[in-house]
Amino acid sequence: MFRYLLTAAKRPHRAGAVGVALALVAGLSTSAVAETADAPRARAPRPPAVAQPAKPAPGGTVTLVTGDRVRVDAGPRGAQALTVLPPAGGKDTAGGGFAQFIFRGDQYVIPAEAGPYLGRTLDPRLFNVSYLLRAKLDDRRTGTLPVRIEATAARAEDLPATSVTGTAGGHARAKVAKKDAGRLGRTLAERWRGGAAHPAGIGTLPGIDRITLAPPKGAPALPEAPAQAAPLSAATKPTGVRNHNLTVNSIDFNGQPGNIIGWAHNVEDANVGFFLMDFPGRQQATFSVPEGTYAVEATVLTGPGDKLSSPMAFVTEPEFTVKADTTVTLDARKAVPYQPTVDDPGAQGLQRTDSLWFSRTSEAGNGNALHPFGFTGFALIQMRLIAYPSKGSPMIFATPTRPVTKGSFDLAAYTYLRENVDTVPEQPTSLPTYMLGFSFPGGVPASMSPKVRSADLTTLHSKLYQRPGTTGMPHQMTSEFSLPWTMGRNWAWVKPGERTDYVYGNTPDTTVWQQRDLITDDGDFQNVWGERRKVRPGQVISEKWNQAPRVFADTPLYRVSPAVGFGTSDTLVTSAVAMDRICAACRQDNIAMVNLGLGYSEPTHVNEAFPQVDKDLVSAEFYRDGALAFTTTNASTYLGPSGMPLPLVPRAATYRLKARQEYGTDAQMSVTSDWTFRSGPADTAATLPDKTDCTPDPSRGCSFLPMLFIRYGDLGLDLNSQAKAGAPLDIAFSVRHQQSQSPPSGVTATVEVSYDDGETWSEPRDAARRGDGSFATTVQHPALSDPAQYVSLRIIARDDAGNSVTQTNSRAYRLTD
Known part of the structure; x- marks a missing residue:
């Protein structure tokens, strides 16, 4: 199963962003600085002959010195999409978590096992996947990674997967065999987990001062390192950022250790630390994190993570402080069910789809969120935050949370009722659909079983026409909600003609709704969007769709169009911009x-x-x-x-x-x-x-x-x-x-x-x-x-x-x- 790299969410701002912020990754154990456009800080002197930012290389797969593999896909306008692949040797026993940041246009992927060594023993540029592609060090063109090790030849040779090719001036030139690099990653993980037993402390390797990338002949010059930090000797006390172990434990519905899928992150600034607990989950996860305030959002499964029938609970610890080694326990037994009901005869007997979205921002305005687009859509499925109770899948449960004091924590839940959740064009329905949206600003409430009265539903009367020359072609009717922090969408294939559907939003003043008609015509698709509006309880809306003939319209277009679905861009239409x-x-x-x-x-x-x-x-x-x-x-x-x-x-x-x-x-x-x-x-x-x-x-x-x-x-x-x-x-x-x-x-x-x-x-x-x-x-x-x-x-x-x-x-x- 692929593990999809989740990045810190951006501010909900569509344009005009200036400057690139350096994201400090998990486990930066020496003093380091973050560059921002409006708050420059002093940093170590710039080394000579620094390489200028280069155009991204075409896509490929690179293996890091820890054995982790990353696929880089070329996107539009030079963007790069990253996917963390399964390790070449099979099961990952080194760490399993990853952090990502962008510095001066280059993408960095930091495995959890490397975090405590970063900027101290390990040069961050070892994990610059953009540069590894530019330097032709991807897996298609080489099976080794050239490195420079500040150590004796004997010490360098002792490193797993490493062979020395020469020595000069107190350092060794060496190559790390990619096929065996996972052994080096496991060594890093084992040493920092037992770091208290070593005199030099966490983030050191015996006899190794520093490992950095050694570009091969003809390769572009190494770019400037995100953080310049001198190596520490064993007698030197750590200064700057202090790291501690953060351990996340779990208890499932049966009181036994559960399976965790999710992430932890800093809530003062999400760029300081972001840690992924990947699919198919683990009973316990430990990270080395800088001191600060953190949050955990995860699913605790009662049963195997790769079994869809395993009961789930969305368990969060939205705010806690790490000043020493800290353990957080996620207890699924505290969760309450998400189970809305509709007091309307037409809703009886329809099949149900439930989904849960959230946003946890930091004081800096960034954070972590699960939205219905891009690869976070895969996380939605892996974390079981989409459920089909009428088809036998487990219900969604969530643990109530207390208010947060740093940043914000908001939740949205959606329920869609239709004749068949396996809706396909070949089996359109004439029965009504119900789209229910529930906004929970401030976190998970004590109860998640809202009751919707029939009188509070918004009624949609639609008349669906066919294109000339077609008969009986189905329409995909979509309802979409925009909230202040996220979106929600669901649809059904329906028969042409007159029909009635219903929508409901529990916060009509902050919810924008829009309907879409997607028309099929022998494999051709045409999308038509209706007006975005705030729906009111008891409101009745009547519209005609696809009434011929088509014309170039005088209607002003909406500035932002949604992109929802797996692999789509992160086009988030919040209610703040939906009407623009x-x-x-x-x-x-x-x-x-x-x-x-x-x-x-x-x-x-x-x-x-x-x-x-x-x-x-x-x-x-x-x-x-x-x-x-x-x-x-x-x-x-x-x-x-x-x-x-x-x-x-x-x-x-x-x-x-x-x-x-x-x-x-x-x-x-x-x-x-x-x-x-x-x-x-x-x-x-x-x-x-x-x-x-x-x-x-x-x-x-x-x-x-x-x-x-x-x-x-x-x-x-x-x-x-x-x-x-x-x-x-x-x-x-x-x-x-x-x-x-x-x-x-x-x-x-x-x-x-x-x-x-x-x-x-x-x-x-x-x-x-x-x-x-x-x-x-x-x-x-x-x-x-x-x-x-x-x-x-x-x-x-x-x-x-x-x-x-x-x-x-x-x-x-x-x-x-």
């Missing part, structure tokens, strides 16, 4: 930012925005005073109409933007909008609603681009997006500027129809303005001449300022007899 939006089409200086998704008749619905998409699905052309200025045909990244920066001129000019997007697996099903508009640097400043920003610089103002947007009304199509052949149909639509912009004046519009995929078009028909400001005209459909006959629409609209749009919907809907 960006202008749909605005000018700032000589840059126009166009952020358009696809929508339909519901004005608050819009599909997910993909800044880079397949050029076969999305294309755009941009003209300035008739001259082509930008085209996706020649773009190295295929920017679509979402997140597209356009170059403007520093004077008033006429612009043309033409964008096309396909949707569905039918390549002929598409929308094309061709806008013409005037814009200049002296245009009136935009008045944006609260929580809506200009782009690219949200700290500055902007002006609206006077683009016209066409959105269809309810055309009266059936659930399969079909209209009756041989009968008339009212084509109703609106023409407007983007939301929050004043409406255009003097608008006129015409409608054309095609029944042969745009080969020929009808004569333009004038659309009449109706009392509500919308437009409509009636078209007479012919008799059905083809069993798959589609209708395409083309609308041309103009205002009295000279702005215009031609919108073409190819295969907007289908005819039926």
